Amino acid sequence: MSPFVSLPLALVCAADFLRVDLNSYLYLSALLFAIGFFGVLLRKNTLVIYMCLELMLVAATVALVAFSRYNGTMDGNVFVFFILTVAAAEVAVGLAIIVALFRRRQTIQVEELNALKN
């Protein structure tokens, strides 16, 4: 194929890829979720693992809001409302647990918290 044909074709494909629709939001949401999951598996620090969990939760809310907007209903938005509330409560409890753990063991690195091993 000559470059005179392929270049406009590539531009059209790029424009099609750059067009924002529901799927763009879903891809972004999936990517954010995967990054959060990667962080949960990768990191050793309990606090950073917890931040990555929050990232996964937020990625799910992006998908919910996008579905809600593109289908013209309010239910997704209300769901995100509830998720925000539950996440706030969850963070408070989780961090309290981490502080209690640190007071008892003097560490929050997951590789040192192996009391159940063997």
Place this chain on the structure above:
Amino acid sequence: MSDTLFHLFAVLTVACALGVVLNKNAVASALCLLVCLTGIAGLFVLLDAFLLAVLTVFVYAGAVVALFLFIIMLLDMQGGNRKPFTKSSIVAGAAAAGLLCTGLYSFLVRGHIESPVLATTKVGGSSLRAYAELLFTTYLLPVQIVGFLLLIAMLGVIVLSKKFENLEDIK
């Protein structure tokens, strides 16, 4: 214009999410999370969910990240000379995340999800009235349950952070 803004916010969000995962310093991770959540609030604005954007900034970027930073300062654990991650965990994590990404991508592409055209009827994601009508009719029971959950969480945090003089008292 809104397409450009979407790409701007998407790149910002993903870059900062990677910053959360890969930063060695926990404080820098928390600040990356802050910027990431701000980008997500921008995406909510593009999706006409103005109330949720404001709530995300208040609750997540305000309260949650502040709490994280407070705990990081309180525990004062700057990793020291320990490596933040090992080579095997990088391989395992990247493989798992790649598999998850591939699965979701094939679900979206092969599943032939017809991307619906933007709903023409304004659903009023900005007006509190629309939220209130749903929250006090269809979702009245979940509202009550979430309120109770918040109470339980508060009590739980108080019990968890209380110092018991001698543990035999509670056994």
